[in-house]
Amino acid sequence: MSAETMMVRPAFTCGRCGGPVRDEAVPGFEAYVEGLRVTLEGGVSRFTCRDTACAAAGHVVADEQHLAARLAQARLTHPLKLDGPEGRFVRRVLDLTQAALAARLEITKVHLSSWERRQVAFSPALEMRFRLAAAAALQAVHPGFTFDWPALARLKPRVAEGERPVFRFVWVLGGWRLTPSSAAESAAA
Numbered sequence: 001m002s003a004e005t006m007m008v009r010p011a012f013t014c015g016r017c018g019g020p021v022r023d024e025a026v027p028g029f030e031a032y033v034e035g036l037r038v039t040l041e042g043g044v045s046r047f048t049c050r051d052t053a054c055a056a057a058g059h060v061v062a063d064e065q066h067l068a069a070r071l072a073q074a075r076l077t078h079p080l081k082l083d084g085p086e087g088r089f090v091r092r093v094l095d096l097t098q099a100a101l102a103a104r105l106e107i108t109k110v111h112l113s114s115w116e117r118r119q120v121a122f123s124p125a126l127e128m129r130f131r132l133a134a135a136a137a138l139q140a141v142h143p144g145f146t147f148d149w150p151a152l153a154r155l156k157p158r159v160a161e162g163e164r165p166v167f168r169f170v171w172v173l174g175g176w177r178l179t180p181s182s183a184a185e186s187a188a189a
């Protein structure tokens with residue numbers, strides 16, 4: 001491979017017709033990931049098939065697995081009370097079965113599954129066990145992720161009807177980072 005071809009970005013091909021696509025960066029992309037609202041700066045491109053008869057189009061988000069892991073980290077440290085579907089999202093990011101996570105939390109699988117379906121609520125003490133266990137599991141998979149453990153252990157989750165956190169991430173040096181404005185917003189929310 002010549003230096004010249006190495007300069008060229010990896011070409012996307014159309015998933016529908018296999019032809020070449022045009023892609024452009026999308027600034028301030030807003031999306032819902034498993035019900036969690038995110039704004040992404042950088043790392044998102046919109047592609048359009050160059051074949052006008054095909055006209056396939058869509059978005060490509062860089063390293064979605066890393067984004068999901070960062071989102072799980074952000075949610076675990078956010079002060080709004082966790083609801084079950086958010087917990088299920090975190091569990092899936094950790095690649096844990098309900099049985100495995102329930103064992104770590106010392107609850108039954110039925111209890112965990114009922115929470116994930118919003119049929120029961122977690123007590124504040126159990127929610128804290130969940131946050132700490134999930135954060136530890138996340139850090140085991142991503143040693144570069146840091147947590148303020150004393151702050152997390154002191155966190156008093158708030159119940160706020162209808163209020164949802166918004167997380168802003170920026171794509172920097174091949175990874176997703178939660179932006180400081182997002183943290184301030186979380187604290188003020």
Ligand SMILES: [Zn+2]
Pocket residue numbers: 014015016017018019049050051054055056
């Ligand atoms: Zn196409």
